[in-house]
Amino acid sequence: MNLANFFTCLRVLLIPVFMAVYFADFRGHFLLSSAIFIFACITDWLDGHMARRLSQTSRFGAFLDPVADKLLVTITLVMLAASYTSAWYIVPAALMVAREVLVSALREWMAEHKQRDAVAVGMLGKIKTTIQMSALVVLLATDTQGPPIIWITGYVMLSVAALLTLWSMAIYLRSAWPVLKSGLKSELK
Numbered sequence: 001m002n003l004a005n006f007f008t009c010l011r012v013l014l015i016p017v018f019m020a021v022y023f024a025d026f027r028g029h030f031l032l033s034s035a036i037f038i039f040a041c042i043t044d045w046l047d048g049h050m051a052r053r054l055s056q057t058s059r060f061g062a063f064l065d066p067v068a069d070k071l072l073v074t075i076t077l078v079m080l081a082a083s084y085t086s087a088w089y090i091v092p093a094a095l096m097v098a099r100e101v102l103v104s105a106l107r108e109w110m111a112e113h114k115q116r117d118a119v120a121v122g123m124l125g126k127i128k129t130t131i132q133m134s135a136l137v138v139l140l141a142t143d144t145q146g147p148p149i150i151w152i153t154g155y156v157m158l159s160v161a162a163l164l165t166l167w168s169m170a171i172y173l174r175s176a177w178p179v180l181k182s183g184l185k186s187e188l189k
Helices: 003-023 029-053 059-080 087-112 123-140 148-188
Strands: none
Touching: 003 029, 003 059, 029 059, 029 123, 059 087, 059 123, 087 148, 123 148
16 A cells, blocks of 8 residues: 555545535535545545656556546536436436446457557546536535525536536547447457
8 A cells, every 4th residue: 555545545435424424414514525525636636646756656556546536426426416406417417427437448448459548538538527526516515505606607517527528538439449340340240
């Protein structure tokens, strides 16, 4: 267990904590759950920074980091559906979850064909993640009973992130298409 892997494991352990706080019933619980989520997001940056700076990259960390990210985002998206039942939330959230499943499967497929670099995370994916995480921070900080400017801002940010999600998915699929096409041809023979 190195420092980078510690931060990754901490991110996973923070998920039930911020969920419990979000669904608790005390003054400020939404803001506190949002703050815990922000800290979990910071651990994502910290684990990568520490792994590179201290030369602590590991196969375990390379496996666990994206799993921790997907758990954090997917659980948060699903959890928030209890508070935000509007199609303005549900549709972008569902698209994001579906994209995560598809891209994870695509990366696995590409890795089996020694082409994982063709679907490596690019700048668009990083921008999408930043907007997505920011939207989730905003939405965690309140609910539809709170100030409309806050949750409407969260909806808008989530919609922008959903559009970027679809765009980045299309880029990944286009990059992977030659390998997918080849695999499909060999399966049909």
